[in-house]
Amino acid sequence: MVACGEDAAGFEEVDDVESIRVPSRPGKAEIDPLLGEHDHLVVSGTDADLAAVVLRLLRKDALSGVSVGFVPSSPDSVVGALWGLPKTPLRALALALRGEVDPVPLIRDDVGGVLVGRGQLRMVRGVAYADEQVALRGPAASIEVLPDPGGPGLAVRVVKGTIFKRPSTLYSRAFQIGCIPTRPVRDDVVFERAVNKWTWYRHTEDLRLVRGTL
16 A cells, blocks of 8 residues: 555554555655565555556556556545546445456557646647647647547547537547647646647556456
């Protein structure tokens, strides 16, 4: 059990659960030493914490050898809702420890990050494509990108207009945009600088997420 941040449940009182506490959005120093010892990690924390751990799996080429369980620290977790994880911490822990691995799409971006839940572009203007489909030409109130298991990998939801909103959803393997400078949001974390182009795409390997029924 990797408990991320002070607010994440550590479950030290649960038998047979080895728990360590690390900072929010842990990095190389905290996660890499665990990868040679364990083939299953349970992450307790936010969607951004999960993304940070998964990024280390990607960087260490460990996606195929390590399965991941997730205990969301918030009932509003996009990852939890997306993959049907229990909202009760103890039930989520039980599933994360003993559930079945069900590979799900892992989304990457062109600046070296990963997306496990929701990516967002807010109040954006530009030209965007979902594979060969035109997703946007002009302004949009928001664009959301989420992993989608039922198609090529990404679900792209574009909302045009601020009063009369006209949402549309496209499914693709990649999404790319050229735009007036904006700051993308990855799993509720705002990117550190404004960019005028951005790409999200499905990685060649899936994330081995534990979400199957006990």
